[in-house]
Amino acid sequence: MGEVKRQKLREEIDEKYKWKVDKIYESVEAFEKDFEILKAEAPKLKEYQGKLKDGKTIYEFLKASEKYSRLAEKLLMFAYLRCYEDTSNSKYQALKTKVDIYLAEFGSYIAFFEPEILALPTEELKNIIKNTEELKEFNFMFDTLLSQKEHVLSKEIEEVLALASDSMQAPDNIRSMLANADMRFSIIKGENGEEIQLTEENYSSLIKSKDKSVREAAFKALFGEYKKLENTFGTALISSIKNFIFNAKVRHYKSALEASLKPNNIPTEVYKSAVKTINDNLGLLHRYVKLKKKLLNLDEIHMYDLYVPVTDYKSEEIQFEDAVEIVKDGLNPLGKEYLNIFDDGVKAGWIDVFENKGKRGGAFSWGSYDTMPYVLLNYNYELNDVSTLAHEMGHSIHSYYSRKEQPYQYHNYSLFLAEVASTTNEILLINHLINKAEDRERKLYLVNQQLEQIRTTVFRQLMFAEFELVSHEELEKGNALTPEDFNKIWHDLNVKYFGEEMVVDEEIDIEWARIPHFFSDFYVYQYATGYSAANAFANNILENGEAAVEKYKGFLKAGSSDYPIKVLQKAGVDMLTPEPVEATMKTFESLLAILEEII
Known part of the structure; x- marks a missing residue:
């Protein structure tokens, strides 16, 4: 028998095909240092509660909120990206969980801002903004806020809703655990009569089989399992919709x-x-x-x-370097500046290219105001993967431009x-x-x-x-x-x-x-x-x-x-x-x- 092809371990992937997360933090120790600073300093935001009555104080709060939000986002990016590199790594799972828990608390520190600002008479707020030069850059933000005035609640209710946000995610979490962790699909016969354990991952390939009996079997096996659990899935979806309707009613939509x-x-x-x-x-x-x-x-x-x-x-097997050139040829109508940004992103380590054991599946683009964009791929040498590269870099270059040209709030x-x-x-x-x-x-x-x-x-x-x-x-x-x-x-x-x-x-x-x-x-x-x-x-x-x-x-x-x-x-x-x-x-x-x- 031939050697079984296995997924590479993270450390077996060439560094040039890995994203450069160390540009966010060089080490977990550096991450922990900033996390401790955030936990020590961010609660100061609560001291502004009840004091947002003049332009100077409002501006100070906005800049302080920006400072700590940017730091929180940077910490989030590091923890999540490291976790996604290998989801079985318990050290990075713990970092991600720690950040998630803290961010729910952080949200409660700033929940008072909108209701407190909107408690001011509209004309008074407009005069404060008009007469405070530093607040001019926030004009559109305040216009947007005022347009939602009737839908923002008292600071006490907003704080309760912020604290309850995690619980409100229960229907989604239940559905996710049911579909991703608890469901087990049956074994079906493949094109050569071999037995295949059906999974959500291989279903997308099996449903494209040229053999009608294979795709029919996969189709019936997959949806047959969902059918067995329809009452639980249905209850979760009804609960989720009711949560959205509750939110709409509470906020007077x-x-x-x-x-x-x-x-x-x-x-x-x-x-x-x-x-x-x-x-x-x-x-x-x-x-x-x-x-x-x-x-x-x-x-x-x-x-x-x-x-x-x-x-x-x-499709012929397409090496990643060739995929980059194919995409650049396709995007040539966007001009030299755009292509230069694309090239620089590839060279700067935006992209995590190949799959490895434990790596999160799929593809995405993500980043924060103080990091470069990051692209997760699971490149498999096919034409579809070339298209995915074009897609995710489209997200990333959009983010690159908007972060470069806009202040944090926009x-x-x-x-x-x-x-x-x-x-x-x-x-x-x-x-x-x-x-x-x-x-x-x-x-x-x-x-x-x-x-x-x-x-x-x-x-x-x-x-x-x-x-x-x-x-x-x-x-x-x-x-x-x-x-x-x-x-x-x-x-x-x-x-x-x-x-x-x-x-x-x-x-x-x-x-x-x-x-x-x-x-x-x-x-x-x-x-x-x-x-x-x-x-x-x-x-x-x-x-x-x-x-x-x-x-x-x-x-x-x-x-x-x-x-x-x-x-x-x-x-x-x-x-x-x-x-x-x-x-x-x-x-x-x-x-x-x-x-x-x-x-």
Whole structure:
């Protein structure tokens, strides 16, 4: 027998492929020293309580709060990144836990600020800001705060809510432990008849198998396990939604949807318009399903057939250094400055490239105001990994620009904007690869990749959004919901979205239980709006060159210095209209036409 291929240990990975976390702290001892300073000094913030009545004191509090918040974020980054390098390392697990516990306490130190500021008469506060030169840089922050005045509670209630925040996460934590720790899936037969222990990790590969019996078995085994636990999953989700509704009512919002969107000045109509626009264009998805059925030569198409590649094309093995060059070629329309930042980031140790034993799965970009951006990858030499590199570096360069150009209070862009820069990079890259492709199978593969991206990021996420909307509205009306109700809502949505060609298997009814995003209220629609905004930016950059790039860089530099809708509008994308989503539908239609032409 040949040697079993095993995951490398952390220490076996070449240093040049590891992120440079030591640029945050050189050692755990240096971390501990700053942690002790934070614990000793941060409680001083509580001394400002009851004293925020003049510009000088308000400014002093804001700068002190910034100082300790920045230090807390830096500590958080070190502990989390070290833990994610090897989640089995008990030393770093302990650091992460210690930081988590402390940050809940830290939040209570500053919980009084908003209610105390908003307890001041509005005109008095405006005069304080107007007559205090140092507070000018906080103008937009105060405008935003005043716009939320009716939703901020007394300092006593805000402090209680801050202390209860960890408990309010219980439904999400229960769901996570159930799905990630307690569930055990059955053994199924693979393509060569070998026995495979099904896991969430290998399901994504098995559902793409060319062997129908393999993907059907994986599909039924996976959702069969979720079905067995539907009552627990259902109770957790109902509890989570009730928490969001409770928060909305306590803070005097008309609905949980408004509570989620209004703090960023996003009208609820943006959400509802996106859902309506996708419903108006479901014929395109039905056309795609029909085309996929033909490409796969199926008598009938089932839910478990959706992820099967339409071609046998296999990407060549792509070394990481080559992936960097491919991405740079794809991002060339963004100009020299952008590419230089990309290059510098790779060389400076932003990226943790390869998997190792115990390393956190997936990919992300993260960082704080006083650290460089960090990118976690689990690079596996495939074309998808190249796209992931482009995506995560899009996040990181967005963060780089916003931290460089904005003061601390405006450096974090909102969730509504979070996926725009990353997806713009992906779209530019795949357009470049499609245009370069001469081989029929490669072009077919790439076109279908982009169609799948829109199907999963726009159609699918807006189906998720519709599920959330229906579920919340039912509970807000006072109607009871059961797991059976969730199953029916989910089934009916799948029938509507995928059309009459699709056999909507009963196993799919429980899929809602598999979606962790439902525990982050009204989050998923932003993938769809983000993709649509990115599609608009990418098209504009490709059509209009340098002028469009400058507008786009303005977006990257804006952070949260204005409301997200306005940040996009200034850069030429208006999400208050259905235009960006409709334009994405036109892109989807044009890709369908290319696919039909190829075959």
